[in-house]
Amino acid sequence: MTMSNQNSDDAKLNSIRELIEGILPLDQLATLQREMKTGDRVQIVLAIEQDRVPWSDRILVPLQENLYVVERDDGARVVKCFCGHEFGDYRLNWKEEALVFERHPQDGIVFQPNKGADPVWQLLREFYCPNCATQLDVEPVPVGYPFVFNFLPDLEF
Numbered sequence: 001m002t003m004s005n006q007n008s009d010d011a012k013l014n015s016i017r018e019l020i021e022g023i024l025p026l027d028q029l030a031t032l033q034r035e036m037k038t039g040d041r042v043q044i045v046l047a048i049e050q051d052r053v054p055w056s057d058r059i060l061v062p063l064q065e066n067l068y069v070v071e072r073d074d075g076a077r078v079v080k081c082f083c084g085h086e087f088g089d090y091r092l093n094w095k096e097e098a099l100v101f102e103r104h105p106q107d108g109i110v111f112q113p114n115k116g117a118d119p120v121w122q123l124l125r126e127f128y129c130p131n132c133a134t135q136l137d138v139e140p141v142p143v144g145y146p147f148v149f150n151f152l153p154d155l156e157f
C-alpha cells in the first residue's frame with residue numbers, strides 16, 4: 001500500500017466516522033452518499049460503531065441510532081442501547097421493553113394547538129431507554145395502533 005492510498009483510506013474512514021456521528025459537513029455527506037460503495041463498507045461501519053460503544057459485545061448490525069443487535073458471550077443475540085441497557089431478543093420488538101410516552105398531537109410544546117394532527121385520529125408515541133432516558137424513536141400512529149416493529153434483520157447465519 002502506498003502512502004497516498006493510506007491517506008485516502010484514512011480520509012474515507014474519517015468521513016464515515018463523521019457521518020455516523022452526525023458531524024459530516026453537508027457537501028461531503030452528498031459526496032459520500034453518491035460514491036460507489038466498496039465491498040468493505042459494512043466492515044468499516046461495524047468497526048467504527050464497535051469502537052464508539054462503551055461495551056465489548058460484538059455488534060452484528062446497527063439497528064438504528066443508539067440501538068444495536070449484538071451477540072453476547074453466551075451466544076444470545078439481543079438489542080442493546082449505546083448505554084449498555086439490553087432490550088431482549090432481537091426478534092422481539094424492543095419497544096415493548098422501552099419507556100413510552102404518548103404525546104397529545106396538539107400539546108402546545110411540540111405542536112401548537114390546531115397545527116398538529118386531530119387527537120381523535122392520531123397520537124405521537126415516544127420511546128425512551130429506561131436506563132439512560134435517550135429518546136430512541138417516535139411513531140405518529142392512529143390511536144390504538146400497535147407498536148410498529150421497525151426492522152427485523154436477517155441474522156440467520
Ligand SMILES: [Zn+2]
Nearest residue numbers: 081083129132
Ligand atoms: Zn440507554
